[in-house]
Amino acid sequence: MDMDPRMPKAVWGFNGTEKPGAVYLAAVLAAYTQKGLPAFGIYGRDVQDSKDTTVPEDVKSKILGFARAGLAVALMQGKSYLAMGGVSMGIAGSIVDHNFFESYLGMRVETIDMTEFIRRIDKEIYDKDEFEKAIKWVKEKCPEGEDPNKPEKQRTREEKDGDWGFSVKMALIARDLMIGNDKLSEIGYGEEALGHNAIASGFQGQRQWTDHFPNGDFMETILNTSFDWNGKRAPHIVATENDSLNGASMLFGNLLTNTAQIFSDVRTYWSAESVKRVTGYELTGDLKDGFLHLINSGSTTLDGCGQQTKDGKPAMKPFWEIEDSEVEKCLDATTWHTSALGYFRGGGYSTRFSTRGNMLVTMSRINIVKGLGPVLQIAEGVTGELPEDVHNTLDERTNPTWPTTWFVPRTTGKGAFKDVYSVMNNWGANHGAISYGHIGADLITLASMLRIPVFMHNVNEDKIFRPSAWNSFGTENRESADYKACEVYGSLY
Numbered sequence: 001m002d003m004d005p006r007m008p009k010a011v012w013g014f015n016g017t018e019k020p021g022a023v024y025l026a027a028v029l030a031a032y033t034q035k036g037l038p039a040f041g042i043y044g045r046d047v048q049d050s051k052d053t054t055v056p057e058d059v060k061s062k063i064l065g066f067a068r069a070g071l072a073v074a075l076m077q078g079k080s081y082l083a084m085g086g087v088s089m090g091i092a093g094s095i096v097d098h099n100f101f102e103s104y105l106g107m108r109v110e111t112i113d114m115t116e117f118i119r120r121i122d123k124e125i126y127d128k129d130e131f132e133k134a135i136k137w138v139k140e141k142c143p144e145g146e147d148p149n150k151p152e153k154q155r156t157r158e159e160k161d162g163d164w165g166f167s168v169k170m171a172l173i174a175r176d177l178m179i180g181n182d183k184l185s186e187i188g189y190g191e192e193a194l195g196h197n198a199i200a201s202g203f204q205g206q207r208q209w210t211d212h213f214p215n216g217d218f219m220e221t222i223l224n225t226s227f228d229w230n231g232k233r234a235p236h237i238v239a240t241e242n243d244s245l246n247g248a249s250m251l252f253g254n255l256l257t258n259t260a261q262i263f264s265d266v267r268t269y270w271s272a273e274s275v276k277r278v279t280g281y282e283l284t285g286d287l288k289d290g291f292l293h294l295i296n297s298g299s300t301t302l303d304g305c306g307q308q309t310k311d312g313k314p315a316m317k318p319f320w321e322i323e324d325s326e327v328e329k330c331l332d333a334t335t336w337h338t339s340a341l342g343y344f345r346g347g348g349y350s351t352r353f354s355t356r357g358n359m360l361v362t363m364s365r366i367n368i369v370k371g372l373g374p375v376l377q378i379a380e381g382v383t384g385e386l387p388e389d390v391h392n393t394l395d396e397r398t399n400p401t402w403p404t405t406w407f408v409p410r411t412t413g414k415g416a417f418k419d420v421y422s423v424m425n426n427w428g429a430n431h432g433a434i435s436y437g438h439i440g441a442d443l444i445t446l447a448s449m450l451r452i453p454v455f456m457h458n459v460n461e462d463k464i465f466r467p468s469a470w471n472s473f474g475t476e477n478r479e480s481a482d483y484k485a486c487e488v489y490g491s492l493y
């Protein structure tokens with residue numbers, strides 16, 4: 001048996017009679033449990049003959065679930081979270097906790113001051129050819145929408161054009177800071193060419209930067225998206241407001257699915273009664289028992305508009321599965337608005353779109369609890385659509401120049417998932433990371449490898465796959481057993 005405590009382990013015991021794998025499986029799992037090395041046990045439900053080389057569906061699903069989470073653990077390890085700036089507006093998740101990244105994810109935190117953007121813009125430390133290509137693409141593909149500011153307060157055309165150029169440079173610079181760029185060493189900047197080996201990052205923005213300069217919204221949106229002026233590519237994970245805990249949650253979703261992620265404020269619970277009072281409209285279908293308004297400028301990927309399709313339904317796909325026509329549809333569904341100057345005095349461009357309904361999604365969030373450590377919460381659900389006038393009335397009560405997702409978590413009638421209101425009421429922070437598909441089970445498997453307990457989820461019990469040692473901490477109350485197991489094993493690094 002493998003004894004490396006950092007290597008995620010799984011053992012498949014063949015369900016047969018001639019050479020029973022069950023005995024080996026039980027023996028080795030007992031050994032792993034006794035030695036404090038958590039391992040996943042895989043045992044097929046149906047008896048197979050010894051010459052049968054097929055892998056049954058239930059075994060397949062467990063092997064793949066283990067592999068997805070194990071790969072996520074491996075891909076994070078040794079990489080960085082790049083904090084660009086400090087704490088945004090006092091948001092707790094933006095107080096970047098180095099110990100969390102180091103001890104739980106095997107990552108490091110690198111930090112830069114936002115003045116680095118100004119130095120690189122002023123000294124032209126970016127690929128100028130790429131900038132020309134990018135700004136041309138942006139002018140063609142990113143149409144400007146309505147300016148939300150009073151006419152006398154609006155920025156001039158000249159200022160707005162300047163903001164576009166500045167925003168595109170910020171995007172190039174943030175990417176180069178994260179992953180480096182060989183082109184920079186050709187122009188004499190060898191150190192800058194290296195980058196920070198960052199698999200995720202965050203940009204403070206508010207308030208000092210955005211009070212004076214164009215905000216980071218364009219940069220955050222385009223980096224989080226599966227395409228740009230260079231074509232389709234893997235999305236980068238960039239958390240707005242440097243909310244590193246939402247960034248880490250986005251990273252989990254991205255590593256498990258290879259898709260882009262939505263970053264949102266969990267802004268409003270709309271009950272059916274409130275919608276009726278404000279709009280006169282009676283909710284129907286998925287939305288009938290109320291919904292959550294997810295909205296934030298910046299880090300919401302353009303993929304989040306739901307204009308990609310899988311099996312005839314709205315989807316967010318890995319970049320290599322996205323059709324060229326779907327890229328165009330995402331761009332067509334989006335308008336770019338100069339910032340509401342009350343929020344962002346320095347201008348900049350935010351996206352507006354609304355997510356198509358009937359897309360399966362999972363919202364998650366890591367929170368840090370003093371005396372306990374990190375904990376994860378998960379809500380699977382579906383996006384919803386409202387009639388246009390109802391949509392606009394609700395959307396315009398908050399910030400109409402930001403992208404909106406109406407989200408209905410799947411309720412179970414009990415605990416934190418008693419109803420939609422309870423989900424809102426139990427959510428542990430102001431933000432959530434939203435991933436395509438129902439990935440709660442994979443998130444739980446990943447969290448168990450990293451020893452992060454899950455305190456609130458609506459994943460069906462029979463889909464949950466954790467190391468077999470977790471059973472020894474209690475089989476009646478799985479949530480408490482998870483907490484105890486994570487405490488006993490401690491962080492992975």
Ligand code: MN
Pocket residue numbers: 241264265296431
């Ligand atoms: Mn926010």
